[in-house]
Amino acid sequence: xxxxxxxxxxxxxxxxxxxxxxxxxxxxxxxxxxxxxxxxxxxxxxxxxxxxxxxxxxxxxxxxxxxxxxxxxxxxxxxxxxxxxxxxxxxxxxxxxxxxxxxxxxxxxxxxxxxxxxxxxxxxxxxxxxxxxxxxxxxxxxxxxxxxxxxxxxxxxxxxxxxxxxxxxxxxxxxxxxxxxxxxxxxxxxxxxxxxxxxxxxxxxxxxxxxxxxxxxxxxxxxxxxxxxxxxxxxxxxxxxxxxxxxxxxxxxxxxxxxxxxxxxxxxxxxxxxxxxxxxxxxxxxxxxxxxxxxxxxxxxxxxx
Numbered sequence: 001x002x003x004x005x006x007x008x009x010x011x012x013x014x015x016x017x018x019x020x021x022x023x024x025x026x027x028x029x030x031x032x033x034x035x036x037x038x039x040x041x042x043x044x045x046x047x048x049x050x051x052x053x054x055x056x057x058x059x060x061x062x063x064x065x066x067x068x069x070x071x072x073x074x075x076x077x078x079x080x081x082x083x084x085x086x087x088x089x090x091x092x093x094x095x096x097x098x099x100x101x102x103x104x105x106x107x108x109x110x111x112x113x114x115x116x117x118x119x120x121x122x123x124x125x126x127x128x129x130x131x132x133x134x135x136x137x138x139x140x141x142x143x144x145x146x147x148x149x150x151x152x153x154x155x156x157x158x159x160x161x162x163x164x165x166x167x168x169x170x171x172x173x174x175x176x177x178x179x180x181x182x183x184x185x186x187x188x189x190x191x192x193x194x195x196x197x198x199x200x201x202x203x204x205x206x207x208x209x210x211x212x213x214x215x216x217x218x219x220x221x222x223x224x225x226x227x228x229x230x231x232x233x234x235x236x237x238x239x240x241x242x243x244x245x246x247x248x249x250x251x252x253x254x255x256x257x258x259x260x261x262x263x264x265x266x267x268x269x270x271x272x273x274x275x276x277x278x279x280x281x282x283x284x285x286x287x288x289x290x291x292x293x294x295x296x297x298x299x300x301x302x303x304x305x
Contacts, residue, residue, distance in 0.1 A: 017203065037084050048113070049076070049118060052124075053080070056210060057121070057209075060200045061286065064191065073116075080101065083212045095219065095226055099130050112137070119144065125227050143240075143241070167182070168211055168214070183204065186284065192287065
C-alpha cells in the first residue's frame, strides 16, 4: 500500500484539533494548494476503511466508530472543505466538487488500492458518485441512512440551508447546548464516552460547520440529476450493506416507510447487496447504535479476499 511523500503533508501546528484518543491528525495539501484535515488510525493488511460524514458533520462525527474499526483495520475520516481544520473552498460545494476532493485526498495519500467506503446521510451520495467514477477503487460499501434523490426536493434543500444558517447563529451566540439537544434528539449510545461527544459537538456546533453545511445544502437541487443517474447505474459488484433507521422520528411518519422502501429497492439491484433496518435508531445511527455500524463494517471487510 502506497504512502504519501512528506511534501504533501503540511507542518503540524499547535492550533490543530484534538482528534480523540487513539486517532492521529494529518493536514493534507491538495493539488490546488488547499489543506484538508484527515484523521487516521489503525494498521495492518487489508483495505483502508474510509468514513464520509453527513451534511454539516465534520470528521469527528465518526470519532467513536473510527476508533472501534481501527482495532482491526486502517481507517480514514476527514473534514470536508470548510469544516473543522480544513480550508474553505472558494468554488461551489457541488456533489461533483466534493467527490473531486475525496479523490484527490486518496491520491495524495497514495491510497490507490480499493477501499471500503462508509457514508452516512449526505455521505451516501458522495461515496456513490465516487464508486460510479472509480469502480476499480472500491472494495466494499456501507450506506448509513444515506440520502436518496427521492427524498430531496428544492423545498427540502431550502429548508436545510435555512436550518444550518439558524444553527450557525445559535453557535455564534453560545447556543451549543441547544445545538447538542437538537442534533442528538434521540440521545447518544452509552458506548460513546462524554469526551467523544464533546469532540463531536466542538466541531459540529460551530458557525464554521454550519456555513459549510449551508453551502452544501444550496447545491442539493443541482445534484439531483447526478444522484438519479448514479442510483440508476447501481454500485460495483462488491459487498454492500445499507443500514436504514427504523425509528420514525418527528416529521418522518409518511416519509420513513417510503425512504426505507426506496433503499430496499436499490439494494435488491446490487449483486451482493443487503439492507438492514435498525429498528431502535433514528437518522443518527452512528451515534445512537454505533455497534451496528462497527459490526456491519467488519462483516463487509471479512467478505473480501
